[in-house]
Amino acid sequence: MQSxxxxxxxxxxxxxxxxxxxxxxxxxxDALIAASWRRCVHQHRLDPTRxxxxxxxxxxxxxxxxxxxxxxxxxxxxxxxxxxxxxxxxGYCVLLTxxxxxxVDFIGDLKLDAPLRRAGLSLGSDWSxxxxxxxxxxxxxxxxxxxxxxxxxxxxxxxxxxxCSAAPVYDPLGRLTAILDISALSSPQAKSSQHLALxxxxxxxxxxxxxxxxxxxxxxxxxxxxxxxxxxxxSPELAEHLRTAGFTVVSxxxxxxxxxxxxxxxxxxxxxxxxxxxxxxxxxxxxxxxxVESVEAKGWRLGFVAITTRTNAPVREGGxxxxxxxxxxxxxxxxxxxxxxxxxxxxxxxxxxWGEEYAEAPNYAQVKAAHALVDAGADLVIxxxxxVLQGVERYGKGLRSEEHTSEL
Numbered sequence: 001m002q003s004x005x006x007x008x009x010x011x012x013x014x015x016x017x018x019x020x021x022x023x024x025x026x027x028x029x030d031a032l033i034a035a036s037w038r039r040c041v042h043q044h045r046l047d048p049t050r051x052x053x054x055x056x057x058x059x060x061x062x063x064x065x066x067x068x069x070x071x072x073x074x075x076x077x078x079x080x081x082x083x084x085x086x087x088x089x090x091g092y093c094v095l096l097t098x099x100x101x102x103x104v105d106f107i108g109d110l111k112l113d114a115p116l117r118r119a120g121l122s123l124g125s126d127w128s129x130x131x132x133x134x135x136x137x138x139x140x141x142x143x144x145x146x147x148x149x150x151x152x153x154x155x156x157x158x159x160x161x162x163x164c165s166a167a168p169v170y171d172p173l174g175r176l177t178a179i180l181d182i183s184a185l186s187s188p189q190a191k192s193s194q195h196l197a198l199x200x201x202x203x204x205x206x207x208x209x210x211x212x213x214x215x216x217x218x219x220x221x222x223x224x225x226x227x228x229x230x231x232x233x234x235s236p237e238l239a240e241h242l243r244t245a246g247f248t249v250v251s252x253x254x255x256x257x258x259x260x261x262x263x264x265x266x267x268x269x270x271x272x273x274x275x276x277x278x279x280x281x282x283x284x285x286x287x288x289x290x291x292v293e294s295v296e297a298k299g300w301r302l303g304f305v306a307i308t309t310r311t312n313a314p315v316r317e318g319g320x321x322x323x324x325x326x327x328x329x330x331x332x333x334x335x336x337x338x339x340x341x342x343x344x345x346x347x348x349x350x351x352x353x354w355g356e357e358y359a360e361a362p363n364y365a366q367v368k369a370a371h372a373l374v375d376a377g378a379d380l381v382i383x384x385x386x387x388v389l390q391g392v393e394r395y396g397k398g399l400r401s402e403e404h405t406s407e408l
Contacts, residue, residue: 005051005157012048012155016041032143033153036134039142040155044130051158054120055131057102062124065102072177073105075215076169079208080107080180086200087182093121095181097137101128104178112185119162121183132156136164137179144168144176144358146205148198150191163187165198167205172213174358174388180205243275249295251306253281253323254353254384258313265320281306281351283320290323290334292341292348303345305337305378308353310385327354330369335376342377349380357387371395 014020015029016037022028029037040046057065066073076096084094084107093108093116103125108116116122120132129138133155140147146167154160166181182201187193214222223245242250250272257265269282280293292303307323307330315322325333334350341348350373355362362370362383370381374396383390 005160008152008157008160009048011152012037012041016155017048027152029153032139032145032147033134033149036129036139036142037155040129040133044133046130046133046155048133048155048157052132052156053158054118055126056117056120056122057124057126059124062102062104065098065100066104069098069104069177071215072171072212075212076178076180076208077105079204079211080105082207083180083182083200083204087197091184091186092182092197093184095121095125095127095137095179095183097127097179097181099141099176099178100126101131101137101141101179102126103137115185119159119185121162121185127179127181132159135159135162136166136181136183140166140168140179140181141176146198146202148191148194150194151187151189153191161186163194163197165194165201167198167202169205169208169212170358172216174386177212178208180208240275243277247277248297249278249280249293249304251281251304251351251353251384252279252283253306253308253351255308255310255312257283257308257311257322262320278304280304281308281323283322285320287321288337289321290325290337292337292345294345300346301344303341303348304351305334305341305348306351306353307334310353327365327369331372335372338373338376338378347379348377349382350378351382351384353385354383355386355390357385359386359390360388361390367393 011022015022015034028034041048073096080094080096087094088109093106095103096105097103103123106121106123108121113122120127126132127135127137129135129142132138134149135154136147136149139149146165148163148165150163152160154162162183162185164181164183166179168176169178169180171177180201182197252268252272260268265283269279272279278293278295284291290305290307292305295302295304307325309325309327311322311324315324330352338348338350352370355366366383370383373381379397
């Protein structure tokens with residue numbers, strides 16, 4: 001055992017085993033890695049003092065894992081090859097694991113086959129967190145997040161020379177199907193050196209998801225908002241396609257409001273209005289932040305209120321104010337807006353960007369807040385963000401009458 005491995009083991013035991021903070025001069029792991037270390041010790045019962053070689057499954061077991069997702073593997077292969085072309089010159093290899101963490105496809109430099117296999121970077125390697133400890137694949141499975149696990153972030157001192165950047169790949173129903181990972185035997189010491197690698201693996205994971213989606217729905221009509229999906233969020237053509245498709249109202253209150261920084265925040269509502277659409281929930285420079293937007297349609301006066309409990313940037317004083325608030329503040333801050341809107345609108349519709357991605361049902365706090373909005377006069381509460389359908393509930397007056405829905 002080398003001295004740097006011994007130091008790493010001591011750090012893991014101190015932080016995860018003893019629950020003690022590391023010394024001020026030590027490189028402490030970020031919260032996601034520290035949580036994984038604790039999970040390895042207390043949940044998976046892994047011993048940081050035991051350096052374990054990579055687990056490689058025999059061919060028969062590997063074949064069984066591959067057969068379970070055979071169609072997906074055929075679709076994903078092109079994405080792996082394209083990604084490898086981007087990173088091969090920098091010493092990376094590409095792994096695709098199934099949802100259990102077993103490597104079911106792999107592309108790497110044949111000249112490095114022996115050291116790659118010793119490190120577990122090969123077909124059949126098991127990178128689940130309960131076997132390998134904190135690592136790119138296993139921790140991405142455990143958290144559902146894309147992340148880089150760089151050198152000393154690894155739980156097992158065997159792997160602290162490696163750097164791994166991994167991203168989850170989901171099927172059209174939001175179920176975890178695979179993990180896409182790029183790893184290297186050596187890299188610069190700074191974790192920030194892997195930022196580009198992480199962004200690249202996230203892009204290709206999304207491309208594999210999109211390709212598999214189109215394969216699954218190849219017999220259905222699919223609406224494409226842009227010929228290049230990766231440019232949807234920065235293309236003004238998107239708004240034009242929405243108008244052509246029949247949309248008249250667009251909610252801008254969501255956790256992508258700051259994707260294109262301040263310019264996007266300022267220009268998106270203007271572009272939407274220029275195309276004859278009504279933006280709701282757009283960030284405001286002047287109060288009120290939570291407001292009702294009125295739309296006339298077929299003799300009806302509709303009131304729209306759009307809010308989000310998710311954001312991708314802090315709302316700073318003096319800057320644009322997003323209609324953002326925690327779920328438990330809806331009763332206090334949004335219910336009065338809905339009550340006021342009820343007085344002079346035929347229908348009041350509240351659009352809320354909230355909840356957990358891929359959750360099968362809204363949580364109790366969401367249901368409670370939605371009921372409060374209906375009690376205040378909302379005819380319809382529409383939720384977004386989970387990426388999957390969560391069902392419909394009729395509560396109280398709900399859609400206020402069949403006449404309303406039939407005439408609309």
